[in-house]
Amino acid sequence: MILLHIVVASLYTLAAFLRNSGATSHLRIRAAAVSIGLALVLHAWTIKQAVFTPEGLDLSFLHALSLVAWVTVLVAGVSGVLARLPAAGNAILAVAALCALAPLAGGNAHRFPYAGAPWATAHIAVALVAYALFVVATLHALVLTGLDKRLRRGLPTDEGGETPPLLTLERFLFRLVAAGFVLLTMTLVSGALFSEQIFGKAMTFNHKNVFSLLGWSAFAILLFGRWRYGWRGRRALYWIVAGTALLVLGYLGSKFVSEVLLGR
Numbered sequence: 001m002i003l004l005h006i007v008v009a010s011l012y013t014l015a016a017f018l019r020n021s022g023a024t025s026h027l028r029i030r031a032a033a034v035s036i037g038l039a040l041v042l043h044a045w046t047i048k049q050a051v052f053t054p055e056g057l058d059l060s061f062l063h064a065l066s067l068v069a070w071v072t073v074l075v076a077g078v079s080g081v082l083a084r085l086p087a088a089g090n091a092i093l094a095v096a097a098l099c100a101l102a103p104l105a106g107g108n109a110h111r112f113p114y115a116g117a118p119w120a121t122a123h124i125a126v127a128l129v130a131y132a133l134f135v136v137a138t139l140h141a142l143v144l145t146g147l148d149k150r151l152r153r154g155l156p157t158d159e160g161g162e163t164p165p166l167l168t169l170e171r172f173l174f175r176l177v178a179a180g181f182v183l184l185t186m187t188l189v190s191g192a193l194f195s196e197q198i199f200g201k202a203m204t205f206n207h208k209n210v211f212s213l214l215g216w217s218a219f220a221i222l223l224f225g226r227w228r229y230g231w232r233g234r235r236a237l238y239w240i241v242a243g244t245a246l247l248v249l250g251y252l253g254s255k256f257v258s259e260v261l262l263g264r
Contacts, residue, residue: 004046005104011039012073012097016090019082036077036093043070043100050103057124061255062102068131068252069099075132079176081140084164088139119190127187131251133180134219134244140173141237148233174226177240181219184247188216211250218243 018032047070051063059067073096076082082089148166164172191209222239225231231239 001046001049002104004042005101008039008043008046008100009097011035011042012093012100015039016093016097019086019090019093036073036082039096039100040070040074040077043073043096046100046103059124059255061252062105064255065099065102065252068128068135069096071128072096072132072135075129076136079133079136080172081136081176084169084172085140085143087146088136088143091139092136119193123187123190126183126190127251130180130183130187131247133176133183134215134240134247137173137176137180138240138244140169140176141240144169144173145234145237170232173236174223177219178223181216181223184212184216184219188212206254208250208254211246211253215243215246215250218246 012035015032015035018028018035043066047063047067051058051067073092076089076092082092144166147169151166191212218239222231222236222243225239226236
């Protein structure tokens with residue numbers, strides 16, 4: 001298994017190298033696509049072996065990090081971000097390579113006792129896709145802001161000659177945000193129902209839920225501002241980064257503090 005994790009990280013790294021800004025060869029682009037596809041398959045296998053155990057889902061911090069990274073690469077590929085914005089795609093692949101190695105650091109198992117229930121599995125799946133969409137949207141927004149700045153200065157974009165118009169990329173960005181917002185809303189609602197069955201009340205206001213609600217509020221304000229006032233550019237970027245940071249703090253951050261720092 002150790003070798004398999006290393007192979008996955010190497011495939012992600014190879015794909016990023018083949019897809020760099022100077023890569024115009026169709027052969028290199030195809031090779032990068034094959035490398036990403038193979039990495040996703042092998043990465044999925046390592047996740048299955050580590051997370052899906054007979055005792056339930058092991059969603060410890062390092063395994064959750066690897067799982068979120070895998071879903072993010074998958075969402076970036078399916079949504080077209082890997083093809084549209086090589087810089088954002090390469091950043092995603094580089095982070096995924098590191099996260100694929102994370103489980104090798106060890107750590108304590110953190111079993112999820114309700115993994116067998118279909119509603120619990122659906123809740124986790126929807127939450128992961130929502131987080132991945134927001135991570136992809138954040139990188140998309142950062143690259144889009146950089147492209148806009150370079151164009152205003154009359155500089156080349158460094159994204160090749162086939163980069164879509166900025167307005168097209170901007171509309172696509174807000175589609176990503178809107179899709180993530182819908183899934184995040186579903187996650188919070190299903191989480192409230194899930195908590196009700198465990199604690200007898202709709203939701204407990206722990207750190208994870210508070211940060212998740214704050215992240216949801218940030219994206220709600222952003223989408224309202226976009227609809228009502230046409231927010232775009234840096235203002236939209238700040239709200240996207242803030243919302244995503246709150247969600248990451250709520251899920252991965254709370255796991256890091258609880259499992260790594262406090263050893264629970």
